[in-house]
Amino acid sequence: MYNAFFGFRESPFNLTPDPAFLYRSQQHEEALANLIYGVQSRKGFVVLTGEVGTGKTTMLECLQDFLSAHRIDFAYVFNSRLTVDQFFEMVAYDLDLQCNRSSKTDVLIALNQLLIANANEGRTTALILDEAHNLEWDVLEEVRLLGNLENRRGKLLQIVLAGQPEFDRKLDAPALRQLKQRIALRCMLRPFREAETFEYIQTRMAKAGMPNQTVFPPELIAEIHLRSQGIPRLINAICDNLLLTAFAMESKVATREMLDEVSDDMRLEWPGKAIPVSRPRFSRDIREPAV
Ligand SMILES: Nc1ncnc2c1ncn2[C@@H]1O[C@H](COP(=O)(O)OP(=O)(O)OP(=O)(O)O)[C@@H](O)[C@H]1O
Ligand SMILES: [Mg+2]
Numbered sequence: 441m442y443n444a445f446f447g448f449r450e451s452p453f454n455l456t457p458d459p460a461f462l463y464r465s466q467q468h469e470e471a472l473a474n475l476i477y478g479v480q481s482r483k484g485f486v487v488l489t490g491e492v493g494t495g496k497t498t499m500l501e502c503l504q505d506f507l508s509a510h511r512i513d514f515a516y517v518f519n520s521r522l523t524v525d526q527f528f529e530m531v532a533y534d535l536d537l538q539c540n541r542s543s544k545t546d547v548l549i550a551l552n553q554l555l556i557a558n559a560n561e562g563r564t565t566a567l568i569l570d571e572a573h574n575l576e577w578d579v580l581e582e583v584r585l586l587g588n589l590e591n592r593r594g595k596l597l598q599i600v601l602a603g604q605p606e607f608d609r610k611l612d613a614p615a616l617r618q619l620k621q622r623i624a625l626r627c628m629l630r631p632f633r634e635a636e637t638f639e640y641i642q643t644r645m646a647k648a649g650m651p652n653q654t655v656f657p658p659e660l661i662a663e664i665h666l667r668s669q670g671i672p673r674l675i676n677a678i679c680d681n682l683l684l685t686a687f688a689m690e691s692k693v694a695t696r697e698m699l700d701e702v703s704d705d706m707r708l709e710w711p712g713k714a715i716p717v718s719r720p721r722f723s724r725d726i727r728e729p730a731v
Pocket of ligand 1: 465495
């Protein structure tokens with residue numbers, strides 16, 4: 441909508457986890473390197489955790505790009521509200537297993553054959569699970585069993601689990617201690633620090649076609665950082681709304697007043713936010729009525 445006004449090739453702050461707009465912060469870089477290393481070196485289980493909106497799915501998208509480019513077979517399960525049967529059906533579908541996909545036994549046999557064939561050719565096979573904190577206990581148990589498949593040279597299936605911090609707490613449950621013990625690598629995403637929020641906004645604006653952005657002045661970015669608490673998804677939503685507001689007001693620069701309006705519309709809460717004083721609409725006359 442506002443792209444032509446600002447001269448963007450595409451919208452800088454889309455909410456999709458698009459690797460084309462990746463900002464390689466040190467922690468994202470490290471997380472991706474860990475995921476790739478975990479899969480390539482056949483570590484077995486790798487876990488990525490992070491608060492809502494910190495970039496887990498984006499990292500998994502980047503990992504998938506890497507795996508596809510290196511012709512590594514993988515299944516990507518992004519819907520975690522699955523029964524055991526649906527889980528196996530999805531795995532079979534993604535890995536193109538030629539079997540009765542609604543029979544768990546058939547899928548397991550076909551999967552085992554594929555894993556052994558791939559391993560014999562020196563090829564790796566991966567299973568990626570997003571939103572792992574929502575996975576049912578029985579599905580997690582199946583995942584653990586899949587992680588047990590191995591030959592003499594190592595694990596046959598590399599399993600990447602990504603989820604919110606409560607996934608770590610779920611792993612502490614006695615029923616999952618076997619799975620927890622098998623995790624070879626862990627990485628975590630935290631919200632951005634202020635300097636990262638600056639670079640993040642610059643990077644996205646540059647990718648959209650504005651290399652030296654002037655729409656968001658430094659002091660406004662500092663305030664965006666505070667109000668978003670460094671969460672990339674919130675930064676995107678705030679900046680997108682600011683661009684829209686600036687466009688509506690035919691201004692090439694976003695202002696503090698616009699940010700206040702956007703924050704109200706988004707019902708944002710942040711540490712130190714002044715609580716609006718609710719003033720009574722009519723002040724009551726407390727004087728005694730004249731007699
Ligand atoms: N390093 C990054 N570079 C570019 N964009 C990012 C980065 N990290 C996060 N984002 C953006 O932030 C938004 C949220 O990212 P993403 O969906 O990957 O988060 P998530 O951790 O999977 O969230 P959820 O917990 O809700 O599943 C997306 O729009 C994504 O493009
Ligand atoms: Mg996600």
